[in-house]
Amino acid sequence: MTIFIYDKTFEGLLTCIFDAYFKKSFPDSLLSEKDSLPLFYDELITIYTDNEKSSRVWICLQHKLSQLALSCLAACWLSELPNIDIVMFRYIHKVIDAKQSIELNFGDPDVLEISKIGRKVGQEKGRIIQFLRFQKTIDGIYFAAIEPLYNVLSLVIEHLKRRFKDQKWLIYDMKRNYGYYYDLFEVKEITFDNLKDIQFISGLLNENIMDKDEKLFQQLWKEYFKATTIQERINPKLHRQNMPVRFWKYLIEKH
């Protein structure tokens, strides 16, 4: 069994591919330095991330894969699932070795897995677009917090930039503690140093930093949400299926 040790970055993974071809030895497992080693193994190789090597691999993939498959691969990385790197490694290995494009060969377990996870990440992105709720603050910024399952915040920026071009907005990933702020000109990545100071336990902004009309619109929205339900058709299971409970904390209408 061959083990590669790398720094768990995307560039690191691509470097692993490069070095594997260079050394003609392919890993069965990808670990980071912190992971404990298994009891038995044949070979242990440490890979040092090299931007030149990784970009060469990426350029090779650009020739071999369609735009759709490339973005699917990138989306898989954003899933941050524990064993996604070895699946991606095997997938890239197969892509490079194959004479024809294999991206549509869903009979292959790795290709299917990559497309499935890519779809899941895409779904999560969709859910963020659906369930983001802006709250207007006293200084006119529309603020939305959310806890996505995967690290997909960067994927929704384009949509928000197109749609809310004439308002300042701030989206924040409470789980990973970073966010993006749009100041009418460009989008910047930001981090709150003192997340606890915002006092954000309930999911709603503190009333003293809310815009004066914000409370009213939240109330109107909640009232609308209640009024538009047809009591004779109540179906809590379907409700939860469509709008998973993990989003409820930041949904105004579920407060």
Place this chain on the structure above:
Amino acid sequence: MNTNVLNKLKILAESAKYDVSCASSGVSRSYKKGGIGDTSGWGICHSFTEDGRCISLLKIMLTNNCIYDCAYCINRRSNDLPRATFSVNELVNLTIEFYRRNYIEGLFLSSGVVRNPDYTMERLVKVIKDLRSIHRFNGYIHMKSIPGASQELVKEAGFYADRLSVNIEIPNEKSLQQLAPEKDFKSILEPMQYIQQGVLQSAEERKKYRYAPRFAPAGQSTQMIIGATTDTDKDILQLSSAFYQKPTMKRVYYSGYIPVNEYDKRLPMLKQPPLIRENRLYQADWLLRFYSFKVDEIVNDTFPDLDLEIDPKLSWALRHPEYFPIDINRADYEMLLRVPGIGIKSAKLIIVSRRHGNLGTYQLKKIGIIMKKAQYFITCRELPPKTIHEMSPNFIKNLFISKPKSNPRNLQLNIPFDSAE
């Protein structure tokens, strides 16, 4: 904006909620400088009510006053319920503020008929005209066209709205006459005709002039109430199928009748809305639109109603064992779509994957085919032991009829707690 608006919102949302349509798809409009928002092209559901329906648009009535007295409608004039009317400003403001907070994709505007159809239609048009031209709102707008409104007003509405709709409600004219004496098919079909003319005319003009205005770019939709009359599924689906033949009709919605006016003797007494029948009709509707089924294949004189216990595709397959089993690795796309347990997504996956090699049952399962159903209708590399011919259709049908679950509450002993003597 104050508590007055809150009350109005409550009343008018409750009056509008029985409209099923909530789609916000079919048109993309990019952001324009000085305007608000954009439309993305695919529908986005921003919330879901507790009955599981999507909230994509702010579905609201301009007023719930109505001069008509339709038996199935909650807003009929003989009903004693709180009435309210939004001012144009209030409604426009509400839409924009909701939109800015990412609550909604746009507005679904409907109204009761006040004074006469033209007067009502004029006021509806005023709202969406204000939204589009004064506030330069680029979000989605769906507007109900009032039955009996004049062609000029429908024409004007089409240039501001993304989708127009007229609800037919009852699938045959005789029942409609009975339940809504003030309406007839002519007053409903005419506006539909106007919308279609508008769309086709605008498409023609846009061929010549690139910037000619678009007319209702997301087409039109309509809605039918299920279970309020004695019409069979055959009547309903044949009408839908006829609608889908028209170039601009995008969707027909089905709404299980909810007894809102229980006192009216013209309507049936229902214990609960016919939800299963509604679901089966939607399934049949999908077969018509995406699975290239013909309406006679789903319902015909021998089978005028859909089977409530199994879905329409399975029930078609069981009636036609002569088409099966089909070979997964050879059959064409249209035939794959007809196999119960294979949907559009998995059919497409099969088509692209089998170029690389034969597919076996294990792979089919992984791809997402429901083998529990599909196994009786297909063959693949490994031959499945049992197909529909070995098993008989009736036997397979029984496999899929869900047996009533025993309710744990029924098993409990019923002990009367009398007061101690």
